Amino acid sequence: MKGFFATLRxxxxxxxxxxxxxxxxxxxxxxxIGSFVVLPGIDPVAxxxxxxxSSGGLTGLLDMFAGGxxxxxxxxxxxxxxxxxxxxxxxxxxxAIPYFQKLQKEGESGxxxxxxxxxxxxxxxxxxxxxxxxxxxxxxxxIIGGPSTFFNISSIIILTTGTLFVMWLGEKITDKGIGNGxxxxxxxxxxxxxxxSFFAEFSSRLEDHGGGLVMFLVEMVMLLLVxxxxxxxxxxxxxxxxxxxxxxxxNKQYGGVRQFIPLKVNAAxxxxxxxxxxxxxxxxxxxxxxxxxVLDGFMAAFTDFTGFWYNATFFIMxxxxxxxxxxxxxxxxxxxxxxxRNGGFIPGVKPGRQTADFIDTIMSRIxxxxxxxxxxxxxxxxxxxxxxxxxxxxxFYGGTSLLIMVGVVLDTLQQVESHLLMRHYDGLLxxxxxxxxxxxxxxxx
Numbered sequence: 154m155k156g157f158f159a160t161l162r163x164x165x166x167x168x169x170x171x172x173x174x175x176x177x178x179x180x181x182x183x184x185x186i187g188s189f190v191v192l193p194g195i196d197p198v199a200x201x202x203x204x205x206x207s208s209g210g211l212t213g214l215l216d217m218f219a220g221g222x223x224x225x226x227x228x229x230x231x232x233x234x235x236x237x238x239x240x241x242x243x244x245x246x247x248x249a250i251p252y253f254q255k256l257q258k259e260g261e262s263g264x265x266x267x268x269x270x271x272x273x274x275x276x277x278x279x280x281x282x283x284x285x286x287x288x289x290x291x292x293x294x295x296i297i298g299g300p301s302t303f304f305n306i307s308s309i310i311i312l313t314t315g316t317l318f319v320m321w322l323g324e325k326i327t328d329k330g331i332g333n334g335x336x337x338x339x340x341x342x343x344x345x346x347x348x349x350s351f352f353a354e355f356s357s358r359l360e361d362h363g364g365g366l367v368m369f370l371v372e373m374v375m376l377l378l379v380x381x382x383x384x385x386x387x388x389x390x391x392x393x394x395x396x397x398x399x400x401x402x403x404n405k406q407y408g409g410v411r412q413f414i415p416l417k418v419n420a421a422x423x424x425x426x427x428x429x430x431x432x433x434x435x436x437x438x439x440x441x442x443x444x445x446x447v448l449d450g451f452m453a454a455f456t457d458f459t460g461f462w463y464n465a466t467f468f469i470m471x472x473x474x475x476x477x478x479x480x481x482x483x484x485x486x487x488x489x490x491x492x493x494r495n496g497g498f499i500p501g502v503k504p505g506r507q508t509a510d511f512i513d514t515i516m517s518r519i520x521x522x523x524x525x526x527x528x529x530x531x532x533x534x535x536x537x538x539x540x541x542x543x544x545x546x547x548x549f550y551g552g553t554s555l556l557i558m559v560g561v562v563l564d565t566l567q568q569v570e571s572h573l574l575m576r577h578y579d580g581l582l583x584x585x586x587x588x589x590x591x592x593x594x595x596x597x598x
Contacts, residue, residue: 163573170331170572177330180322181341187229187318188222188342192291192311194304195226200295212290214458215434217548220342226291228315231282233338236320238431239274243267248481272320279316283309332565340561343554350545357543372542379550383530383559418523420483420516423556425474425524426531429467430553458544459535468528475524476517485512530556 165171191197216223219232247253256263287308293300319338326334358369457463489509491497498504502511534554537547548554 160573164569167572167576170569173329173331174569177326177332177337180326180330180334181337184229184319184322184338184341185220185345187315188220188227189225190228192226192228192230192308194297194308195291196295196297197225200226200292203292203295213544214430214548214554217346217545217554218339218342220345222342223290226295228311229319230290231279231286231312231316232342233316233319233323233335234431234434235279235282235316236271236275236323236335237427238278238434239271241428241431242274243271244481272317275316275320276313279313280309283312286312331568332561336557336561337565340558343548343558346545347549350543350549354543354546376550379530379533379555380559383555384563418519419475419527420520420523421475421478421527423527423553423560424478425471425527426553426556428474428478429470429531432470433463433467459538464532464535468532471528471531472521472524475527476520479516479520483516485509485516488512 164174191200212223215232215234218234219227219230221227222229222232243253247257253267256267259266284305287305291308296304298304320335323334323338326332326337328334330337354372355369358364358366358372486509489505489512492499492508493504499508499511502508531553533550534547537550538544542550
C-alpha cells in the first residue's frame with residue numbers, strides 16, 4: 154500500500170503526466186454527461202415506461218459500448234461504433250485498392266488524408282445507421298407530438314453530430330491525454346454498466362430459487378478465471394510465441410546468443426473481434442425496415458445473442474479475421490529481408506525466399522490455436538447467459554467487452570509507467586514491465 158501511494162505522488166510530481174490525466178478525466182466527464190442528454194422531442198418518462206428492450210441481447214451489447222446512451226436515446230446514442238466501422242472499411246480498402254496502399258506509404262501526409270477520408274465515411278455510415286436506430290429503438294409514444302418528418306431529419310442530424318463530437322473527444326484524449334482516446338471511451342462505457350450489472354446479478358441470486366450466496370461466489374470465481382485467461386491472452390501474445398519459436402529452431406545458441414523468431418500466437422490482438430462484432434451489428438441497422446417474414450426471421454436469428462447461428466457465425470468470422478489481420482500486419486518477406494540485411498538467419502533454412510516461406514508456415518500454424526482461443530473467449534457470454542446469469546452481467550464473462558476493457562487498461566497503465574520510467578521513477582510494477590496491446594490502437598488511431 155505504501156508503494157501505491159508513493160507511485161501516486163510520483164505521478165503528481167510529473168506536471169505533463171498530471172495534466173494529461175486531468176485532461177483525460179475531464180473529457181471523459183463531458184462524454185458521460187452527454188450520454189444522459191436525450192434527443193430533442195423525446196419524452197424521457199414515456200421512453201422509460203415503454204422499455205424498448207435494449208437491455209439484453211445484441212442491442213444490450215451495443216448499449217454497453219455506448220455507455221447506456223443507446224437505450225436512453227441520447228444525442229450520443231450511436232457512440233463511437235460508426236467511426237470504428239469506418240476505420241475497418243478503410244483498412245480493408247488499404248489491402249485491395251492501390252490508392253489507399255499509396256497513402257499508407259506516404260507517412261504523416263498520407264495518414265492525415267486517410268483520417269480525413271475516415272471521418273467522411275463516418276458521416277455516411279452514421280447517416281445510414283441513424284434511420285434504422287430511430288425506427289427500431291424510438292417508440293412512437295415517446296415522441297412528443299408523434300412521429301414527423303421534421304423529427305426524423307433533425308434526429309438524424311443530431312445523432313450524426315453526436316457521433317462526430319464523440320470522435321473528436323477521442324482524438325483529443327489521444328493528443329492531449331493519456332492512452333488511446335477511442336479505446337478509452339469504449340472502455341468507459343463498458344465500465345459504467347459494471348456496477349448496475351453486478352448488483353442486479355447479486356439481487357437475483359438472493360431471490361427464491363436464485364441459488365443464494367454460494368452460487369454467486371461460484372460465479373465470481375468463474376469470472377476471475379476468465380479475467381486471468383483474458384489477461385494472459387493479451388499479455389501472453391508477446392511472450393508465449395517466443396518460447397514456441399525457440400523450440401521450432403531447436404533452441405540452439407550461436408555465439409552465446411539464443412536464436413528465436415519473435416512471432417506471436419495472437420498477432421492480431423483484439424482486432425478480429427472488433428471486425429466481426431462491427432459486422433454483426435449490421436442486422437440491427439436494417440431490422441427496422443424488415444417487412445417480409447423471411448427477412449424478419451433472418452434478422453431475428455442474427456440479433457439473438459444466445460442463438461446458435463449468431464454465435465457460430467461470430468466464431469467463424471473471428472477465425473477468418475484473425476488470419477486476415479495477421480496477414481496484413483505480419484509480412485514474412487519483410488521479416489526475411491530484415492534478417493538478411495542484419496546478418497541474421499534461421500538455422501537450417503536458407504536466407505531469402507526459403508526463410509520467408511518458413512516464417513509464413515510457422516505463422517499460419519500458430520495463428521490457428523490463437524484464433525480458436527480468441528473465438529472461444531468471444532462467445533463465452535452466450536454460454537454464461539444460457540447458464541442463468543443476468544444478460545448484462547454475462548457480458549463480462551468474456552467477449553468483446555472484457556477483451557477491450559483488459560486491453561485498454563493494460564495499455565493505459567503501460568503509458569503511465571513509461572512516463573514514470575523516463576523520469577527515473579519506479580514503474581507501476583517493480584516485478585516487470587506492463588505489457589499492453591497495440592493492435593487495437595492501429596484501428597482507432
